[in-house]
Amino acid sequence: MVREPLDNSTPAGPPVVAAEGAVDGHWVVRAQGDLDSDTIDPLFIALWEAAPGHEVVVLDASAVTFADSSFLSLLIEVHRRTELRVAAPGTVLARLLRTAGLDRVIRSYPTLEAALGDPPRGSGAPPAPPG
């Protein structure tokens, strides 16, 4: 009988939440690494806990190297609860959002500075523009 070692259950790689904290009055969560259904839970928790207390939550995605549909589900969950801004998505993330048709739903900014500088849109997330 082959038993996997216990530490095999821990996803390899660095933690997906690299840092989190208040910057210029907004809550910023910096993600990193590969985000899939095995690794994404800490990021989900970080954003979920930040959403109720912050009008704007910025996800700094500049160090995200891969993401799949579990990441899209997370974005929608958080988007429903606060104004979520995705800062500095790379080529891969931008393509993921576009492929799923969520680039019109989730607000993205080219840089963290741009995401922080935009004034809040008011309570609740705005509906996606048609078309």
Added chain:
Amino acid sequence: MNGEREVLRDGAIPADGPEEAVGRPAPEQPVGAGPDPGVPRNAAAARDMVTRLLETEFCVLGEEGPVDVVVADALLVTSELVTNAVRHGGGLTGFTAEITDDGLLLTVADASTRAPVTEERDPAAASVGGYGWLLVRRLARRVSITYLPDGKHIVALVALT
């Protein structure tokens, strides 16, 4: 009996414990029916296999250009199919990736004879969940499902040009 084994396997998967599901020992599996030693243990391992395969095929990997997009698509389809097998298919029982004239051919086998989770949501409605199969359908050139007595094979072709 196939149906009985499927129930056992499905029942052993924790609702929120993908790592346990992947790393779970399988002593109850009949000899000869267990996962092949070459089967990746999770989606990340499968992506690593595809990355290495593409690196071997395209030595230009990592350079700027359309290759980045091709690799991204291949890894995303790989990840979605393997995650589906682990989470909804009673476990990943086989995984192969090969380069063909038409592109990257992925074959993902799982232990469930039920159809994959193909429910699609309208992205404009910003639904939670349901994006996995949508991504596979949009990124793969062809997808086929073959049902076997003890599971199924999903074959997906991802263009590499």
